[in-house]
Amino acid sequence: MSEHAIDRSKMKVSDEVAIQISGMNKWYGTFHVLRDINMTVQRGERIVICGPSGSGKSTLIRCINRLEEHQQGQIVVDGTELTNDLKNIDKVRSEVGMVFQHFNLFPHLTILENCTLAPIWVRKVPKKEAEETAMHFLRKVKIPEQANKYPGQLSGGQQQRVAIARSLCMKPRIMLFDEPTSALDPEMIKEVLDTMIQLAEEGMTMLCVTHEMGFAQAVANRVIFMDQGQIVEQNEPKEFFNNPKSDRTKLFLSQILGH
Amino acid sequence: MDKHFARTEMLPPLAPPVTERGVVKWLRENLFSGPFNTILTLVALVVIYKLVSAALPWWLNSVWTAESLSQCREIVAATAGEGASGACWAMIRERWHQFIFGFYPPDLWWRPVLAFGLLIAALGPVLYSGQKRSLTILLGIVAAYLVVTLSLTGAPTGAFVAAAVVVVALFAAVQVAPGRMLLFTAIYPALCFWLLWGGSIWTPVVAMLGFVVMGVVYMALVGRFGPTASAIAGVVAAVLWWLFLDIPITQALADMIGGGLRSVESDEFGGFLLAITIGVTAISFSLPIGILLALGRQSDMLIVKTLCVGFIEFIRGVPLITLLFTASLLLQYFLPPGTNFDIILRVIILVTLFAAAYLAEVIRGGLAALPRGQYEAADALGLDYWRAQRLIILPQALKISIPAIVSTFIGLFKDTTLVAFVGLMDPLKGVTQIVRADINWKGIYWEPYIFVGAIFFVICFGMSRYSMYLERKLKTDHR
Numbered sequence: 001m002s003e004h005a006i007d008r009s010k011m012k013v014s015d016e017v018a019i020q021i022s023g024m025n026k027w028y029g030t031f032h033v034l035r036d037i038n039m040t041v042q043r044g045e046r047i048v049i050c051g052p053s054g055s056g057k058s059t060l061i062r063c064i065n066r067l068e069e070h071q072q073g074q075i076v077v078d079g080t081e082l083t084n085d086l087k088n089i090d091k092v093r094s095e096v097g098m099v100f101q102h103f104n105l106f107p108h109l110t111i112l113e114n115c116t117l118a119p120i121w122v123r124k125v126p127k128k129e130a131e132e133t134a135m136h137f138l139r140k141v142k143i144p145e146q147a148n149k150y151p152g153q154l155s156g157g158q159q160q161r162v163a164i165a166r167s168l169c170m171k172p173r174i175m176l177f178d179e180p181t182s183a184l185d186p187e188m189i190k191e192v193l194d195t196m197i198q199l200a201e202e203g204m205t206m207l208c209v210t211h212e213m214g215f216a217q218a219v220a221n222r223v224i225f226m227d228q229g230q231i232v233e234q235n236e237p238k239e240f241f242n243n244p245k246s247d248r249t250k251l252f253l254s255q256i257l258g259h
Numbered sequence: 260m261d262k263h264f265a266r267t268e269m270l271p272p273l274a275p276p277v278t279e280r281g282v283v284k285w286l287r288e289n290l291f292s293g294p295f296n297t298i299l300t301l302v303a304l305v306v307i308y309k310l311v312s313a314a315l316p317w318w319l320n321s322v323w324t325a326e327s328l329s330q331c332r333e334i335v336a337a338t339a340g341e342g343a344s345g346a347c348w349a350m351i352r353e354r355w356h357q358f359i360f361g362f363y364p365p366d367l368w369w370r371p372v373l374a375f376g377l378l379i380a381a382l383g384p385v386l387y388s389g390q391k392r393s394l395t396i397l398l399g400i401v402a403a404y405l406v407v408t409l410s411l412t413g414a415p416t417g418a419f420v421a422a423a424v425v426v427v428a429l430f431a432a433v434q435v436a437p438g439r440m441l442l443f444t445a446i447y448p449a450l451c452f453w454l455l456w457g458g459s460i461w462t463p464v465v466a467m468l469g470f471v472v473m474g475v476v477y478m479a480l481v482g483r484f485g486p487t488a489s490a491i492a493g494v495v496a497a498v499l500w501w502l503f504l505d506i507p508i509t510q511a512l513a514d515m516i517g518g519g520l521r522s523v524e525s526d527e528f529g530g531f532l533l534a535i536t537i538g539v540t541a542i543s544f545s546l547p548i549g550i551l552l553a554l555g556r557q558s559d560m561l562i563v564k565t566l567c568v569g570f571i572e573f574i575r576g577v578p579l580i581t582l583l584f585t586a587s588l589l590l591q592y593f594l595p596p597g598t599n600f601d602i603i604l605r606v607i608i609l610v611t612l613f614a615a616a617y618l619a620e621v622i623r624g625g626l627a628a629l630p631r632g633q634y635e636a637a638d639a640l641g642l643d644y645w646r647a648q649r650l651i652i653l654p655q656a657l658k659i660s661i662p663a664i665v666s667t668f669i670g671l672f673k674d675t676t677l678v679a680f681v682g683l684m685d686p687l688k689g690v691t692q693i694v695r696a697d698i699n700w701k702g703i704y705w706e707p708y709i710f711v712g713a714i715f716f717v718i719c720f721g722m723s724r725y726s727m728y729l730e731r732k733l734k735t736d737h738r
């Protein structure tokens with residue numbers, strides 16, 4: 001993991017509720033993909049979600065910003081309930097940033113334009129100010145010199161860091177990560193994880209779907225294990241890894257940790 | 260062999276052997292790379308020789324000044340010997356104006372000429388958005404063109420002054436705020452129609468007010484009902500304006516304050532004036548309509564989707580000529596009874612809708628080629644549907660579809676010659692027939708077709724090159 005010791009001083013969990021999911025169910029056609037999900041995320045929490053492929057991890061975090069629609073139960077983000085009301089959806093989406101496995105940068109825009117687009121058109125920030133903010137975050141993810149290039153000219157790790165910067169430019173209060181490092185080569189994984197650690201150190205509320213167990217141990221305050229659309233086990237990382245309670249978890253951990 | 264080896268002297272680069280060099284290499288690789296290719300090359304050479312030797316005398320013996328076809332033939336016989344063939348371009352020299360203007364009154368030729376110059380200026384900001392240098396050069400060309408053609412067509416002083424004012428204003432706009440040039444592009448259609456057809460100055464103004472009505476209705480409703488519903492309401496309001504209010508208001512204003520240009524009837528239009536009027540209007544209106552149809556076809560709203568699919572499939576299933584023949588009948592269903600639609604306008608509307616249906620399918624292909632992640636990223640950033648379409652989806656989808664879109668445009672432009680079948684004087688059939696009906700030029704065959712074909716080729720080739728330029732300019736994926 002990262003060379004420098006992780007600074008946990010600002011990683012404080014407050015009592016304020018950031019996300020509240022209760023009795024949530026989702027179906028794809030007749031396939032019951034998420035079953036009775038209940039979870040509360042407090043502001044400042046860093047949650048890692050793991051589980052076997054097809055267990056519904058992506059679907060769960062995509063429900064939080066309504067990329068997927070749930071059919072039963074309640075999802076409340078920052079006090080706004082997600083319903084069919086488009087205004088609520090837009091409000092939640094502008095508060096919640098998302099980073100995808102395949103970056104999903106806009107290939108026809110430069111890095112800088114990728115970062116300023118949403119602030120200018122959604123937040124109505126003046127162009128100049130949006131560019132300054134964008135440069136600030138690009139410096140933070142350590143690629144300010146690439147600002148005028150196009151996404152296709154960057155390496156995978158750089159693209160993913162741009163994607164993180166692009167989300168941050170909207171000044172989100174919650175960040176969702178869906179396997180941000182699984183499309184990357186090993187040496188690029190580190191640079192992206194470092195960026196995420198830095199975010200955690202600044203107190204961002206984060207939900208990460210990832211199989212980087214080192215990251216989970218170092219940064220997360222809670223690990224959630226999912227299987228077959230259900231939350232099977234959740235615990236703080238040390239307990240989760242050293243002393244798993246359920247057999248499903250034990251099996252999964254033995255598979256990914258390779259013992 | 261010695262196990263140890265260390266080079267003491269670096270080898271200098273040598274020239275490749277003769278067979279790998281220059282002409283020899285090129286010939287060997289491209290023309291004679293095997294027995295089959297060698298045979299093909301030889302056959303091709305024979306065919307080219309036959310073609311050229313058959314056609315060359317005809318071109319070389321061209322006659323440029325004569326009063327009739329028979330006179331042409333006499334001149335050819337006198338210079339090249341009895342039985343020789345020769346082209347008779349004298350006909351073009353005498354009748355060029357019919358190919359260009361049809362029966363448009365000669366003393367008013369300056370009007371289409373001016374409209375064409377301004378068309379190029381209006382296209383500038385669309386074709387070369389924001390490029391100061393290209394736009395300045397383009398305006399320079401327009402200015403030179405206008406000076407020459409307006410003098411040649413004997414335009415009144417007023418026309419010179421108006422043209423000068425417009426060009427200078429645009430020139431200033433380019434230097435200060437190139438985006439502003441689009442304002443001129445927006446009012447150009449009305450200006451153009453007024454220049455071409457003449458009539459009261461109020462006709463274009465009141466017609467443009469329809470768009471203002473559209474905008475006002477949209478703005479008034481958008482806060483409460485969202486963009487889609489307000490846009491539909493705006494369009495409905497504008498259509499109502501054009502159908503019921505436009506003519507009486509124009510009348511009233513014209514009675515109060517007169518002024519305008521002499522009217523020219525639609526049946527006086529012809530030749531390339533007609534083809535370009537129909538082609539350019541249909542091209543510029545079919546693209547936005549095609550985009551909306553493509554988006555409608557992908558929509559989640561069942562009614563919108565069904566209407567779009569039905570429209571696209573109907574139009575694509577019926578030949579354009581059928582549509583042209585039934586134009587008056589079809590449009591009569593949708594319009595208040597008693598409206599008598601101008602034939603050119605009727606044709607423009609149908610050609611536009613026809614091209615729009617094809618464009619919709621082309622653009623749908625582009626939309627389908629975009630990865631789902633692009634939509635998701637736009638959604639996740641909080642962009643609403645229209646912004647996501649305009650800023651993220653369409654720029655990429657249109658870019659992918661450029662070659663196919665331009666092919667559709669080229670097809671559309673060539674299809675304008677089909678208006679001959681509803682009695683309009685297109686350059687290919689209409690004008691050629693009139694020329695050949697003249698006793699002096701009876702029997703002339705190749706020359707008018709070659710002339711018209713050459714002009715079509717130049718225009719279509721230009722469009723094709725422009726599309727290649729655009730593709731190169733917009734290439735940002737670097738893959």
Ligand SMILES: Nc1ncnc2c1ncn2[C@@H]1O[C@H](COP(=O)(O)OP(=O)(O)OP(=O)(O)O)[C@@H](O)[C@H]1O
Pocket residue numbers: 028031033051052053054055056057058059060
């Ligand atoms: N759009 C869809 N339509 C139908 N079924 C879907 C759809 N998207 C996902 N699924 C199914 O839902 C289940 C959960 O998918 P999801 O992508 O959430 O899994 P995941 O836990 O993220 O897996 P992975 O680790 O492979 O990304 C899978 O069985 C998948 O096949």
Ligand SMILES: [Mg+2]
Pocket residue numbers: 057058059178179
């Ligand atoms: Mg997944």
